[in-house]
Amino acid sequence: MMSIFKFRRAMLKGAAFSLIAGTLAGGLAISNVQAEDTLSELKEQGFVRISIANEPPWTQVNSDGTVSGAAPEVARAVMKKLGVNEVLATVSEYGAMIPGLQAGRFTMVTAGLFIKPERCAAVIFSQPDLCDGESFAVKKGNPLGITNYTELGAHKTVKVGAPGGGTEERLALEAGVPRDRVIVVPDAQSGVKMLQDGRIDVYALPFLSISDLLKKANDPNLEIVAPIKGTPIYCAGAAFSKKDVALRDAYDKVLADMKKSGEFDKIVEPFGFNAELAKLQTRENLCAGKQ
Amino acid sequence: MEWDWNFVWDIMPQLIDGVIITIKAALMGSIVAMIIGLVWAILKRSQNKIVSKLTGYFVEFIRGTPLLVQLYFLFYILPDLGLLLSPLVAGVIGLGIHYSAYTAEVYRSGIDNISKGQWEAAKACNFSPRQTWSHIIIPQAVPPIIPVLANYFIAIFKETPLLSAITVLELMNQARSVANYSYRYLEPMTMVGAFFLIISVPSVILLRRLERRYSRRA
């Protein structure tokens, strides 16, 4: 009988130890990030936690688990110049990014989060880095004939898919599509699948994302509607917590240098982004709602 | 972040819409689980060795794999095989089949408790297997296990938030969409927990009473 109890005691010890270790590790990682001088803390720890989606070409996770895509590549290059050599990415839903930033789960959101007034009220952005227009993916021949958000809102039965907490979800809701017909698509591939299966009629995403998806799906029964009348070209930037103004300013300075030297263009253009569009826009305009 | 009651009242109608779907899904899922579980229990007692073995393996497989993955399977893969289920129907079937693996076990215990004499008597009276099951075995086996089955209704009810992963607009999904839109998680997520406690704690108490009554009779 002794054996059970030895075994039990060992398990108890093990559990207690791992819990304490876990709490310490988890707690420390986060309290580091919340310190006053974020940049020097980041340099010391050698990495920065970023939040991404998995939506190529903006953000993508490769088969070996590494992170790529235009937004993380820009951030990686900028942070390297700031002396932080590594980025550690967490994949999450768009809607969870801003609360996550506020809760200190990560230091930056580099997921191609569009700079919009309501977001500027919650977090602070870098200067714009990636710009793109809105688009729809529909079945071949666009059977419902929907080409913009006004028509989407007026239609009585259309089901529109969009990422949760993304710009497109908000556009659809604001156009008057009722909540039960705005389907929150868990990830981009599921969106294509849901469109193919007829679970949704319209899949709303930025143009480059849709192009990338449809190229991968290689399905002759799907097509793109773009540009969408009434929607501007949106520009995204890296998002920071409101207390990290100093870090954001340092980030902006490096980004501006890279835009000038042409290094920026070399990073974003292979992904299909137009570097000039980002250079023409400013955060101030975008936060004020002027596109 | 401060708790904001005004915000809670603002989102209440949306959350209540979700609660209604949640209860609907739980009720329908339970009915499916009760029916299919009985089917497994009967098949497992089949004279045909292959049928009973295969049923056993299948039930064990369902029990050993996560409901969430099963839901993904029903939602994303069945359409490729030509079967397109609406999110709610896929969810109800998923809940029902998953929990049928548990209810099958409950039925089995009920059936095992019936004395051998009943089977033999049925045979002596020249009843067909169908008649034996429907007139002799089930009417005796099921009533004593009703409280145990009711436990699984509560279990199913608590699992319904998983349906949000396949886009069913139940309570959890409504809360997430509120959170996505407002960047506030505190109130919607806490209210989800509160709704579940408000419904499940009284049902558990009710159930204990039911159990006590049945056990007294036995």
Added chain:
Amino acid sequence: MAEWSGYLFLILKGAVTTVELTVLGCMLAFVMAFLGGLGRLSRHFILRAIATTYIEFFRGTSIFVQLFWAFFVLPLIGIPLSPFLAGTLALGLNIGAYGAEVVRGSILSVPREQNEACTALNFSSWQKMRYIIMPQAFILMLPTFGNNAIELLKGTAVVSLISIADMTFQPQVVRSQTGNTTMPFLTILVLYFLISLVISTSVRGLERRLSQGLDVTKA
């Protein structure tokens, strides 16, 4: 095919996370089951009340709701948890609450004469628990503990929804890269089943070993 093996590696990496979560979660659940179960049997009203509240709270809502709450709400009230820690805590505390009822039930089912015999022999209550009651009750707990461990394994799937790269999360990544849905999901279904078989066979083995020389449990 070469590409697929790369993705298979990704899924196996997820499987490691799933196993880690299961093992850590089970350890916590094991501790909580004894704390909760013994607490409910305690003579002290306060201990009983705390244990009952714990058990009812965690059994009243699902792992999913608790996990989301731990992940999204706790940081807002000043308790930041890493996703992995939030997952371990939610899983362990949840299954621990179910385990507590098992502990309580098993201890109560040890025949009363055993208690009386201890009193007659003038055992302290610690001695009674440690040498007489627990060894008998523990074997009664084992089968249900095994089932609970499988429930915990299945519960780990929901952590994929708070962006932990576990075994349920990886197929989505594979899917977004290859466009193939069926293979990755079938693969993980089989892997989950294999892990659950490992749990159930090892618990059965442990049960057989521990019940050697104890006829009491056969009664």
